[in-house]
Amino acid sequence: MSLRNTLASINSSKWAITQAHATDYLRVLDAALDSDQTDVSPKAAIASYENADAEKTEIAEYDDKIAIVRIEGAIMKSGWCNYGTEDYANYIENTFADDESIKGMLLIVDSGGGQVAGTQRLYKAIQNAQKPIIGLASSVAASAGYWIVAPTQKIFIESETDEVGSIGAFVSFSDYSEYFKEAGIKRHEIYARKSSNKNKEVREALKDNYTPMLDNVLDPLVDIFIKDIKTARPNISEEVFSGGIYIAERAIQVGLVDDIKSEKEAMEYLRSQINSNNSQPQQTQIYMSKLTIGANIMKKLGFGDATEKETSLEVNQSGLTKLDAALQELQEAEESNQKLTSEKSELSKKVKDLEAEKLVLEQKVTELKAKNEEYSKVAAASPAAPVSATQKTETADTTPKDDDIFAEFNAKVEADFGA
Structure with a gap:
């Protein structure tokens, strides 16, 4: 230079x-x-x-x-x-x-x-x-x-x-303004109209405004x-x-x-x-591998991306022991999370099946109601012979009812999910 x-x-x-x-x-x-x-x-x-x-x-x-x-x-x-x-x-x-x-x-x-x-x-x-x-x-x-x-x-x-x-x-x-003044030198500084802030800090400091x-x-x-x-x-x-x-x-x-x-x-x-790092190359490699495993587990559990970062590590047995314990906890948490995910998937499937069955039953109810309305219209148009009370009871008992259909559906729900 x-x-x-x-x-x-x-x-x-x-x-x-x-x-x-x-x-x-x-x-x-x-x-x-x-x-x-x-x-x-x-x-x-x-x-x-x-x-x-x-x-x-x-x-x-x-x-x-x-x-x-x-x-x-x-x-x-x-x-x-x-x-x-x-x-x-x-x-x-x-x-x-x-x-x-x-x-x-x-x-x-x-x-x-x-x-x-x-x-x-x-x-x-x-x-x-x-x-x-x-x-x-x-x-x-x-x-x-x-x-x-x-x-x-x-x-x-x-x-x-x-x-x-x-x-x-x-x-x-240094402020040389007095020196120049005594020497008969007058300095001029001219700034462009759009350059009002140029050298503002120095110009203001020369006016004793240091802000x-x-x-x-x-x-x-x-x-x-x-x-x-x-x-x-x-x-x-x-x-x-x-x-x-x-x-x-x-x-x-x-x-x-x-x-x-x-x-x-x-x-x-x-x-x-340096000697400590050189004497533990295998440990360092294990440590880095475990860090990567830990990062992947954290990602699977939804705690962020498993971004691999280069880092300088000081590896020792105590640190590896602590890391093993932490990884064990993470692995157990992952297993628990997988179990819950599986159960959730099974329950979701059952819910979908039941919703499909419910739609079928609702369709049946709609059809039965339509038939019932049709029967009522026919009965109103054609005078029927008198029937005994016993016959009325038997006829009523053989007619499907909404309550019976939904009682059957509820029984199925209880069987699948428990009371």
Whole structure:
């Protein structure tokens, strides 16, 4: 990235950085501006100040099967003072993900923050990695520096005096209007009629009205920052979201980091995790299979789709035992559900059969009523010989009645379904 483009990026970007580090990095810019070159590597630009090498080091060192990635100094989207967040994200999403010989990563952050642009992409690359990544805060991991280390599986801090936090954002800029006035320079800004909101936040801030900058830029930015930290560290204290910075012991108490460990100790911890995963390949495969089975059971029971998601799992016997118990309960629930479904199907069939029979009986009743009406008309038209009471009773008893037909139907219902 050219020096000119770098300076333009620094001047126009939003930053998540501690004020102390922002001020300190001005010396780097001074050294670069003093250089006679127009397109220089960062270390060449400040070599006279720091006696640094002219070329960037490799993005990762390798200790056997572990990648060691160091993020130091001001964080930028495109590399200048160091590799940029784009470079690191590309490495994690490609080389780290595809090279089967690399089993894990130790991510060492020593940065007070930097440019917001590109930071969340690196956060998500770390968050979505399918290999273990352990974070180590060395000296300071603040603001964007902490944003980057947050999604690692464990965060260690290197010593009792090291600092983490500063979850927040701020903006600062200089008002040169008086300087220009004294120099006899009058600046004019003319906006198109349809561009009334262009640069509104800055223009209003120059009038000491900071509300648009807060409402439209800083507060929404911090909300995203906080959301990402809560996702990565769900048990973190709400206290940290006011932007404070914490040294080691207090950082552990508020949930910003997990423990104090040196680089060597952090590496040993990572190795133990890798060895543990390698020694239980069969268990991991069983665990994944059971997760898929469980998801399918949940789908059959109507609790959502059984969507397979790639995930990083820490497998142990205790976890498998708990999973077995949960799956047993799900299987029993599925069997019970199948039994109820079968019974429901049988009952539905019986109901349909009875409804068909009821229609037949209702048709018979209609026909009998029609015949009865016909008989009544014939009897009314033709005088009949007198009959005895006994004959009347016998005739009445042989005539089908509605009550008799429905009594027969009800008896059938009771036989099929019980009283």
